[in-house]
Amino acid sequence: MDKTILRLENLTKAYQKPRTKLFQSKKSFFAVNDVSLEVYKGESLGIVGESGSGKTTIAKMIMDLVHPTSGEIFFENKKFSELDLKGRQEWRRHIQIVFQDPYGSLNPKKTIGWTLQEPLDIHHIGTLKEREEAVLKILEDVGLPGSYIHHLPHELSGGQRQRVAIAAALILKPQILLVDEGVSALDVSIQASILNLLKDLQDLYNLTYIFISHDLNVIQYFCDRVAVLYNGELQEVFQTENFDKEKHCAYTKKLFASVADPLTKI
Ligand SMILES: Nc1ncnc2c1ncn2[C@@H]1O[C@H](COP(=O)(O)OP(=O)(O)O)[C@@H](O)[C@H]1O
Numbered sequence: 001m002d003k004t005i006l007r008l009e010n011l012t013k014a015y016q017k018p019r020t021k022l023f024q025s026k027k028s029f030f031a032v033n034d035v036s037l038e039v040y041k042g043e044s045l046g047i048v049g050e051s052g053s054g055k056t057t058i059a060k061m062i063m064d065l066v067h068p069t070s071g072e073i074f075f076e077n078k079k080f081s082e083l084d085l086k087g088r089q090e091w092r093r094h095i096q097i098v099f100q101d102p103y104g105s106l107n108p109k110k111t112i113g114w115t116l117q118e119p120l121d122i123h124h125i126g127t128l129k130e131r132e133e134a135v136l137k138i139l140e141d142v143g144l145p146g147s148y149i150h151h152l153p154h155e156l157s158g159g160q161r162q163r164v165a166i167a168a169a170l171i172l173k174p175q176i177l178l179v180d181e182g183v184s185a186l187d188v189s190i191q192a193s194i195l196n197l198l199k200d201l202q203d204l205y206n207l208t209y210i211f212i213s214h215d216l217n218v219i220q221y222f223c224d225r226v227a228v229l230y231n232g233e234l235q236e237v238f239q240t241e242n243f244d245k246e247k248h249c250a251y252t253k254k255l256f257a258s259v260a261d262p263l264t265k266i
């Protein structure tokens with residue numbers, strides 16, 4: 001558990017503030033400000049913070065969807081900015097993401113089978129038969145029947161769609177799975193089943209999770225360590241099981257005071 005798989009070093013993202021007046025000069029602000037953080041192989045690291053604290057911006061920088069203003073990301077000690085094209089493609093394959101709204105990330109006109117097979121086609125993995133078998137296997141692993149390959153996203157429930165989104169993220173066997181508010185849109189009972197599924201998949205696929213949520217109950221249930229973000233700045237990182245034993249910064253105390261029983265398991 002002590003091997004670092006991913007490291008953020010002084011990661012910063014500045015954006016321009018929207019102008020409120022016509023001739024106002026452009027001002028920038030830090031969506032993410034000087035964040036340094038290590039992610040250990042096999043752990044579930046939570047990133048918690050209120051809306052607008054920079055969680056998704058961190059996820060997008062890790063996914064190479066947003067370029068950092070400054071700072072570096074290291075994957076297994078390799079600097080991302082120094083990787084060649086092949087290295088970048090490898091990186092993208094090994095880090096996948098599940099967003100809050102699977103409906104938005106699944107193509108509404110394509111069958112589940114098509115969506116799950118596409119990444120294997122793009123990366124030329126296996127024969128056609130092996131790809132079809134891999135799709136059926138991943139459906140089974142996320143608890144959906146094989147017949148769902150013929151279904152379209154709108155024929156599925158929210159929880160089932162999130163299972164498909166998880167399957168799509170795992171089909172290329174990544175090392176790291178980012179889950180950005182991945183259960184926030186679901187009913188509590190469905191949330192629990194998806195969280196349990198993610199825990200099972202962690203063992204099955206040897207996954208490292210970066211689990212982003214504003215929901216402290218979910219974070220405490222799911223994560224080994226928790227990083228607290230406020231206004232783009234990292235406040236502290238602590239072991240979940242030591243929550244009661246450690247001294248916390250004022251913001252963390254305030255955040256966790258709003259949870260009725262912080263250690264309640266779902
Ligand atoms: N593309 C963008 N352009 C300008 N501001 C942005 C952009 N993306 C995010 N922001 C701003 O950056 C801040 C952090 O956003 P985000 O990372 O989405 O927070 P969170 O995921 O914690 O809710 C917010 O103030 C948001 O409005």
Ligand SMILES: [Mg+2]
Pocket residue numbers: 055056057180181
């Ligand atoms: Mg977000």
